[in-house]
Amino acid sequence: MILPNKYISVQDCIFTSSAMILNLIKDKTLTTDKLWGTCDKKYNQNGQVLSYDKFIISLTFMYSCAMIKIDEKGEISK
Numbered sequence: 001m002i003l004p005n006k007y008i009s010v011q012d013c014i015f016t017s018s019a020m021i022l023n024l025i026k027d028k029t030l031t032t033d034k035l036w037g038t039c040d041k042k043y044n045q046n047g048q049v050l051s052y053d054k055f056i057i058s059l060t061f062m063y064s065c066a067m068i069k070i071d072e073k074g075e076i077s078k
Contacts (some may be wrong), residue, residue: 002061015048017058022067022078029077032059 004013024030026040035040036055057075059076064070 004053011049014058014061017054018062018067021055021058021062025068025076025078027078029075031073031075034052035076 002014004015010016020043021035021039024035024042030038032054036052039050039055059068063070067078071077
């Protein structure tokens with residue numbers, strides 16, 4: 001699920017969804033709700049599918065790899 005392989009397509013791997021989410025964060029600070037709302041509007045309405053579960057797994061992956069920061073208020077930034 002993290003890396004694409006013979007059974008998991010590039011669209012379904014965590015790297016791709018993490019890149020899509022990082023593209024939305026840029027230099028902003030957003031709460032999880034606002035980030036999900038933005039992500040849902042941009043990607044899910046354009047035919048690309050990113051479920052809420054995959055969104056949370058991607059955030060967890062990015063946080064554990066120090067790609068994003070989450071402060072005590074729950075705001076996410078790069």
